[in-house]
Amino acid sequence: MEDVRGTVCVTGGTGYVASWLILRLLQHGYSVRATVRSSPAGKRDISYLTSLPGAQEKLQIFHADLNNPETFNEAIQGCTGVFHLAHPMDVEGKEPEEVVTKRALEGTLGILKACLDSKTVKRVVYTSSLATILFNSKSLEETDENTWSEVDACRSNKLVSSSYLVSKTVVERTALEFAERNGLDLVTVVLPIVLGPFVCPNVPASVYMGLAPIFGDQEQCEYLVSTNMVHIDDAASAHIFLLEHANAKGRYICSSIQTTIRELYDFLSARYPELHISIPDHLMEIKGYKGTTVSSMKLWNAGFKFKCGIGEMFDGAVQSCKEKGFL
Template sequence: MATKVCVTGGSGYIGSWLVRKLLVKGYTVHATLRNLAEDRSKVDLLNSLPNADTNLVLFQADIYNAHEFDDAIQGCEFYKDRVEATVAGVRIIADCCIKSQTVKRLIYTATVLASSPLNEDGSGYKSCMDESCWTPSDHLPLTYANDYVLEYTKAKTLAEKELLIYNEMEDAKLEVVTLLSGLVAGETIQSHLPLSVQVILSPFTGNMFGYYQGLKFMEEVLGSVPLVDIDDVCEAHIFCMENPSMKGRYLCAAADPTVREIKAYLEENHPEFKIDEKEEAEIRGIKCDSSKLKEMGFEYKYDIRKIIDESLECGKRLGAL
């Protein structure tokens, strides 16, 4: 019998790519959406994936109706969560996993924004970013911040900390892995350009909807812009799932350029596009040490060139460039 995996947010950027990879690998996938009746285009996308007719089961589940997750999780060995950015939300999910008595590992798609190497007083950066770094809880004076990104960063940081507590509970019988994913870019199977890809393309497209400001905010908080390709981040989720035993924090980023280095690459290799030039303070560039995941045996297939070039092709294909 095929191993069952539950994926929340199954129609999202990471979720849909991961569901496809799992189906191709022969897993049975339980994917959740907030509203099956209203999300017909999302349902149709997932049902069109390889082996979906035999190995995919869709469930309606909303965190405000926690019991809806019980059926989706029941019988699954692994649970992949990316939707929750609240302490209460991740508690509900973790408790559902424990109650199922079948889920042995919860893999949470965390964000590198929760692992800032900034000093607590905001006076500068540590020498590098690794899994020991936690973003300061106080709202530091950041040039590119706004209330939304500050609250999101704080919420994701607190939610990740809450989940990791379950690794210390002897009676929980649940392993929790948090994958601190860099800015995810590359291709998509969605019909629109994902927000994170729009952020990486913002040196071309400008600050429409605040995307370029988001790129600079990430650099300001982290000292660089950690990047990871959509295919690599999904492979990392599967790697964490297939390991015999695994728990704790893992940074997931293949490259760590500054915004200036991203612009330099674009200008040199894609002169057909005009860079939106701005006078900005230079960031020194803090390295993102993702060696912990690599030491476990994981290998990245996409470097900065492939990530950016694939994102550009995706943007052109979907009419964003």
């Protein structure tokens, strides 16, 4: 794409990846329109966005909600690119699957239609999850962008709610199909657990999950038996790379580290002996289980390079938690 350093929209602007993406977009010289949900009391503190370097000159906040897709129209009108990150985060299954899926699907389709109607949006970058790939019955040794999670496998999973797994899978597939049908340039970034520093005031869900052995959350450790991870800065950089890359097309897995619970325990114990790492005994007994190998080769072949390793992921996350009083 040419001359894209104009105005871009980031939906779900208060989220972990979105807020860091806004930080990096401002540093890259973009003008950013971030959408946030209005809180019932109207007291949501978004100062961590409005106080970012360059925000006063180049960041605009718009209120929008997936329940009312038309509320995104104003933020999208006139933009050259749209990063769609907003999605209901119902990992624990507090809402019925069909309710979450309907909200996410109708909201996303409304946003994509607004992109078409704008006549200015050159590309949409949609943020997806490995949840859309890993839950299937194929028992593959290696997984890439050609693999999709199956609805039945999503519904039978005991760790993550089907509300989240099914909605993410259905929405990404539908978004790609809509784009193909209507001539909209759309690429998707498929993310694993995202770790690293954070600018938002609370510990992001993915950071908390990755730091479960440090926080002593035995239940959350279950997610880490076989884990794929990426540093927040690499995740944000991949979004910008795929907006700007002329030949980007389709899905891109963005995962740089794969580890087992045992490897993770050994790493964390050696790096942070003062934090008293704790993992349930029954998980510690699981040895050599890697699960399917997740390939980011398509992103590599496009020219993207990951810059951060597991040390930077955890050091950044731990440091932010300490600075904000969570550790």
